[in-house]
Amino acid sequence: MAYSYTPAFVAFCEGAPPEEISEVFHIPLKSLQAKMRQEGWLGLANRMMGRVVPDMTPNDDALAKCLANRAKNYENAAKLRDHAVVIIEALRAGTLRIKKQFQSKGQIVEYQAVPGPSDWLNIASYLRTIADMTYRALGDFQAQVKPGQDAPAGAQTPPPAPAVTIILPSAIARPREERGIESESRLLTQGVI
Numbered sequence: 001m002a003y004s005y006t007p008a009f010v011a012f013c014e015g016a017p018p019e020e021i022s023e024v025f026h027i028p029l030k031s032l033q034a035k036m037r038q039e040g041w042l043g044l045a046n047r048m049m050g051r052v053v054p055d056m057t058p059n060d061d062a063l064a065k066c067l068a069n070r071a072k073n074y075e076n077a078a079k080l081r082d083h084a085v086v087i088i089e090a091l092r093a094g095t096l097r098i099k100k101q102f103q104s105k106g107q108i109v110e111y112q113a114v115p116g117p118s119d120w121l122n123i124a125s126y127l128r129t130i131a132d133m134t135y136r137a138l139g140d141f142q143a144q145v146k147p148g149q150d151a152p153a154g155a156q157t158p159p160p161a162p163a164v165t166i167i168l169p170s171a172i173a174r175p176r177e178e179r180g181i182e183s184e185s186r187l188l189t190q191g192v193i
Contacts, residue, residue: 003027005035012036013045074137080130087123091115 008025012018018036022029036042090096097112098119115123134140 003031005032008032009041009044012041013048070137070139073133077130077133077137081134084123084127084130087126091123 008021011021022032098115100113
């Protein structure tokens with residue numbers, strides 16, 4: 001069945017919602033929505049009506065989601081950073097205690113201990129992780145360990161180079177002494193070469 005899409009498009013340009021257009025012109029809603037997507041009615045209507053509203057493309061949508069994710073990650077990193085400041089202040093004041101456990105005669109014993117070198121390392125790793133989260137959330141490339149690790153939202157990164165494996169025959173792979181070959185430097189000093 002052929003539907004009258006032209007007056008439906010005019011109604012869409014005037015701001016009628018798709019559900020109303022479907023009902024007035026007796027066009028199934030799914031057919032109307034498919035036609036709208038296929039022909040890009042939103043962009044056409046905006047240009048015809050002189051609206052300067054940019055169309056939202058799938059890439060823009062993905063970019064918006066990526067930026068929202070980065071904002072949330074930055075917010076989480078800021079909360080963790082506040083927690084880390086409390087830990088560092090307690091460490092500097094000498095009041096920080098770490099809960100430790102050990103097993104004795106089948107029972108787990110817990111006690112509070114002053115942090116030692118392994119605890120300092122754990123705290124430093126915690127701080128580095130928070131810093132990395134902040135750098136990534138802000139898109140800071142200076143802090144990245146590997147170039148291209150976190151590209152800006154929407155950017156294409158080149159694929160990594162394929163690994164190269166070289167398999168040498170055992171006659172070459174074994175050390176010279178095992179192969180019975182004198183080293184070239186010894187042959188040079190003897191005047192053979």
